[in-house]
Amino acid sequence: MLGAERLTERQRIGRRAEAVARDYLIHQGFAIIGANVRVGALEIDIVARQGSLLAIVEVRSRGKGAFQRALASVSATKRARLVSAADRLWRERFAADLTLERLRFDVIAVAFDGDDAEIEHVPAAFTA
Numbered sequence: 001m002l003g004a005e006r007l008t009e010r011q012r013i014g015r016r017a018e019a020v021a022r023d024y025l026i027h028q029g030f031a032i033i034g035a036n037v038r039v040g041a042l043e044i045d046i047v048a049r050q051g052s053l054l055a056i057v058e059v060r061s062r063g064k065g066a067f068q069r070a071l072a073s074v075s076a077t078k079r080a081r082l083v084s085a086a087d088r089l090w091r092e093r094f095a096a097d098l099t100l101e102r103l104r105f106d107v108i109a110v111a112f113d114g115d116d117a118e119i120e121h122v123p124a125a126f127t128a
Helices: 009-027 076-094
Strands: 031-039 042-050 053-062 102-113 116-126
Touching: 009 031, 009 042, 009 053, 009 102, 009 116, 031 076, 042 076, 053 076, 053 116, 076 102
Parallel strands: 053 102
Antiparallel strands: 031 042, 042 053, 102 116
16 A cells, blocks of 8 residues: 555554455445545534445544453544534535435444454444
């Protein structure tokens, strides 16, 4: 991958966690609409769709045995930014799609132990 050598270890782990989360969502029946979606200055890790549901997914990478659970690792500031980004994304890209009925905010935490990944998915982790 061009430019991969410039990533920090934290960025490499984050990208790996996002890839695991995308695979997990696909396995759960979601279609991935976008990854690392830029909405102005804001970014949404994953936008996924399952039927009439549009999920805005925040991905967190957690260390093995982390004390903080997935939802607790998303600060109020981060939640407010996600809500703002999702609102703008909905208005600009999805408001006219009458097949979409609702928007949900999920959090997926991925903890790595070598090559193994443990996934914690919190559907409807918070509301707007």
